[in-house]
Amino acid sequence: MDARKLRILAAVVDEYILTGEPVGSKTIAALPDIHVSAATIRNDMAVLEQLGLLEQPHTSAGRIPTFQGYKVYIEKCMQSEGLSEEERAKLDQMAFGSDTLTEDSLIDSVTTALAEITQCAAVAVNAMPKFSVISKVDVIPTGKRLYVILLITSSGTIKNKACRLEFDLNEEQLAFFTQYLTEHLHGVSLTDVSPEMMEQLVTAMGAYMVTLGPLVQGLYELSRDMMRQELTVSGTRNLLTCEELDTQDIVAFMEHQDVIMPMLNDTFSGIHVMFSNEAQTPQSGQTFVIGNSSMIVGRYRKDGKDAGGIGLIGPMRLNYAKVIPYLEYFTEKITDLISEKKEDEET
Amino acid sequence: MDARKLRILAAVVDEYILTGEPVGSKTIAALPDIHVSAATIRNDMAVLEQLGLLEQPHTSAGRIPTFQGYKVYIEKCMQSEGLSEEERAKLDQMAFGSDTLTEDSLIDSVTTALAEITQCAAVAVNAMPKFSVISKVDVIPTGKRLYVILLITSSGTIKNKACRLEFDLNEEQLAFFTQYLTEHLHGVSLTDVSPEMMEQLVTAMGAYMVTLGPLVQGLYELSRDMMRQELTVSGTRNLLTCEELDTQDIVAFMEHQDVIMPMLNDTFSGIHVMFSNEAQTPQSGQTFVIGNSSMIVGRYRKDGKDAGGIGLIGPMRLNYAKVIPYLEYFTEKITDLISEKKEDEET
DNA sequence: ATTTAGCACTCAAGGACATAGAGTGCTAGC
DNA sequence: GCTAGCACTCTATGTCCTTGAGTGCTAAAT
Numbered sequence: 116m117d118a119r120k121l122r123i124l125a126a127v128v129d130e131y132i133l134t135g136e137p138v139g140s141k142t143i144a145a146l147p148d149i150h151v152s153a154a155t156i157r158n159d160m161a162v163l164e165q166l167g168l169l170e171q172p173h174t175s176a177g178r179i180p181t182f183q184g185y186k187v188y189i190e191k192c193m194q195s196e197g198l199s200e201e202e203r204a205k206l207d208q209m210a211f212g213s214d215t216l217t218e219d220s221l222i223d224s225v226t227t228a229l230a231e232i233t234q235c236a237a238v239a240v241n242a243m244p245k246f247s248v249i250s251k252v253d254v255i256p257t258g259k260r261l262y263v264i265l266l267i268t269s270s271g272t273i274k275n276k277a278c279r280l281e282f283d284l285n286e287e288q289l290a291f292f293t294q295y296l297t298e299h300l301h302g303v304s305l306t307d308v309s310p311e312m313m314e315q316l317v318t319a320m321g322a323y324m325v326t327l328g329p330l331v332q333g334l335y336e337l338s339r340d341m342m343r344q345e346l347t348v349s350g351t352r353n354l355l356t357c358e359e360l361d362t363q364d365i366v367a368f369m370e371h372q373d374v375i376m377p378m379l380n381d382t383f384s385g386i387h388v389m390f391s392n393e394a395q396t397p398q399s400g401q402t403f404v405i406g407n408s409s410m411i412v413g414r415y416r417k418d419g420k421d422a423g424g425i426g427l428i429g430p431m432r433l434n435y436a437k438v439i440p441y442l443e444y445f446t447e448k449i450t451d452l453i454s455e456k457k458e459d460e461e462t
Numbered sequence: 463m464d465a466r467k468l469r470i471l472a473a474v475v476d477e478y479i480l481t482g483e484p485v486g487s488k489t490i491a492a493l494p495d496i497h498v499s500a501a502t503i504r505n506d507m508a509v510l511e512q513l514g515l516l517e518q519p520h521t522s523a524g525r526i527p528t529f530q531g532y533k534v535y536i537e538k539c540m541q542s543e544g545l546s547e548e549e550r551a552k553l554d555q556m557a558f559g560s561d562t563l564t565e566d567s568l569i570d571s572v573t574t575a576l577a578e579i580t581q582c583a584a585v586a587v588n589a590m591p592k593f594s595v596i597s598k599v600d601v602i603p604t605g606k607r608l609y610v611i612l613l614i615t616s617s618g619t620i621k622n623k624a625c626r627l628e629f630d631l632n633e634e635q636l637a638f639f640t641q642y643l644t645e646h647l648h649g650v651s652l653t654d655v656s657p658e659m660m661e662q663l664v665t666a667m668g669a670y671m672v673t674l675g676p677l678v679q680g681l682y683e684l685s686r687d688m689m690r691q692e693l694t695v696s697g698t699r700n701l702l703t704c705e706e707l708d709t710q711d712i713v714a715f716m717e718h719q720d721v722i723m724p725m726l727n728d729t730f731s732g733i734h735v736m737f738s739n740e741a742q743t744p745q746s747g748q749t750f751v752i753g754n755s756s757m758i759v760g761r762y763r764k765d766g767k768d769a770g771g772i773g774l775i776g777p778m779r780l781n782y783a784k785v786i787p788y789l790e791y792f793t794e795k796i797t798d799l800i801s802e803k804k805e806d807e808e809t
Numbered sequence: 810a811t812t813t814a815g816c817a818c819t820c821a822a823g824g825a826c827a828t829a830g831a832g833t834g835c836t837a838g839c
Numbered sequence: 840g841c842t843a844g845c846a847c848t849c850t851a852t853g854t855c856c857t858t859g860a861g862t863g864c865t866a867a868a869t
Contacts, residue, residue, distance in 0.1 A: 140833080161834080257620075261564075261618070
């Protein structure tokens with residue numbers, strides 16, 4: 116593969132990303148660093164087409180990159196512009212504002228910022244909840260026979276659920292029950308919270324058994340709820356305002372978290388770009404794809420262990436040279452922030 | 463206004479809602495309960511057009527209803543089909559499932575069900591948070607110098623916020639602080655939580671002052687956050703898949719909660735239907751409208767007092783005869799469920 | 810005084826056709 | 840191996856024409 120051909124591929128992709136129109140030989144010949152004629156470029160483009168990197172919408176049109184063309188472009192041609200100090204500062208300001216003390220709110224904040232900056236949709240999924248450990252259980256009365264169960268895990272996730280009992284508990288009973296739960300559940304992994312375990316809790320408590328059934332049941336449901344990986348989504352609107360993506364596709368795709376999550380999870384370290392042709396088929400058999408879209412996935416770690424993935428979904432015609440460094444920067448920064456020695460907050 | 467003209471108006475609206483095509487005189491003449499010729503209907507339609515109830519997209523097309531036409535239809539012609547037992551059962555099953563014990567989750571559940579059934583977008587806003595009273599304050603350590611403030615109001619809303627302190631508190635300090643907060647804030651209205659009040663809290667605590675600053679600050683922010691009316695939205699996707707609404711309009715509109723909330727709030731009792739022509743202009747001066755859309759708003763009450771609004775946003779071409787009863791049913795049901803004697807849960 | 814049948818009229822939608830222009834592939838010469 | 844030149848292709852655009860649904864008006868019928 117010729118150096119000039121690579122240069123031409125890069126030029127086509129750059130130009131196409133910029134304008135969205137098929138790129139002709141003349142346009143490329145006009146570039147300052149191209150010193151060959153349009154005819155030569157035509158010959159090279161014909162070769163690139165045979166290699167499957169470019170294609171023509173029709174005979175009398177310019178060329179546009181194929182999936183494969185983008186791939187090669189990203190791997191070989193694109194010079195990923197590093198981030199300037201100002202850019203870093205801007206990103207920091209957008210993503211790491213006031214409310215980023217818990218892991219969840221941090222991820223929330225980053226996806227929002229990423230979606231905003233890139234004008235794409237940003238998605239994220241936390242790999243950790245499965246391994247979380249209960250760090251606090253509380254039961255709080257909030258109305259007539261109405262109690263709120265509060266569960267906090269080691270990762271800082273907080274959830275609650277309301278339960279209605281048949282009878283009201285007096286303060287003493289409540290304190291005892293809460294204490295009892297704390298003793299038996301503090302430090303327990305969410306994966307270990309099973310119906311059997313709950314059963315044991317109930318029987319061990321004897322007298323209270325009947326009364327507290329709904330609470331224990333609620334607690335179990337809450338723990339299951341917390342184990343479930345949750346998809347954080349931001350900026351779907353950006354996709355909808357994007358001309359080259361089909362609204363129906365977007366709606367259908369975004370409705371199916373079960374399609375998106377594996378795409379985030381199945382990536383390993385580093386940044387990974389995939390296009391709509393590589394869409395995966397979920398269990399149901401039906402495929403959900405956004406035509407002409409691309410998805411860029413990166414992963415962050417916590418204390419060295421893989422901890423979650425962040426993805427950007429946008430048109431295939433995307434400024435990869437800018438967007439990939441953004442994603443890289445954020446995954447690194449998140450890794451820093453959530454890893455054990457959290458001392459170095461933003462200045 | 464002739465009875466026959468009203469019948470013709472109704473027929474045009476019904477037919478148009480059904481097919482989306484302009485309705486011609488012949489179509490109406492073919493209806494079983496119409497016993498006049500197409501020519502007669504043409505004459506009547508010409509009159510209805512002069513009254514501003516119908517219009518023609520172009521000379522050689524049938525008629526479609528105007529905004530005013532829909533208004534008259536809804537007020538005078540439409541026979542609102544009451545709900546059958548089965549329908550009620552279906553609605554109940556969809557909206558009042560497991561997690562409807564708190565007001566917030568109830569509203570959530572209802573908007574989701576409403577959006578699903580009507581294939582519209584459903585929005586809701588709770589009028590009450592402004593009047594809520596603090597019923598529980600808690601401070602929970604969740605990491606190194608990391609604390610979560612938990613606030614629960616009388617209406618059952620639960621929110622939390624993480625804060626980082628300069629130093630760690632020991633158990634005694636924490637217990638004292640929590641106790642102190644509970645004493646001073648339990649039963650206090652959110653509107654009364656002011657910076658001055660926080661100031662007083664801090665100074666009154668003397669020694670702890672410096673250390674606890676961020677917590678008190680966080681508490682204040684949290685209380686402000688809880689006071690803010692929140693818009694519950696469900697089913698925006700339904701609008702996006704709707705052919706006759708413009709995607710860009712929808713995106714722009716849904717982004718501006720400050721436009722939607724007043725539309726919900728400014729309705730008084732009963733059901734109110736408005737069309738895109740009546741869109742309100744927000745402060746900014748720019749108008750956000752979804753062309754060809756209509757919004758149906760109903761309000762629910764709590765213990766006799768107005769407590770919030772639920773709205774449906776959909777195409778103007780909407781089956782009002784079905785949808786309005788749905789909304790009525792849900793507002794009534796919510797009113798029942800959240801009002802003081804909550805004894806009568808779903809069977 | 811209504812209602813109806815008949816008819817001329819209007820206008821959007823869609824098909825057929827011509828034109829312009831961008832871009833190509835190929836060939837012959839540098 | 841590169842380039843100029845040229846014939847060729849194909850879309851996008853514009854014009855013209857036809858078709859058909861639906862109307863408004865008029866004159867006759869009830």
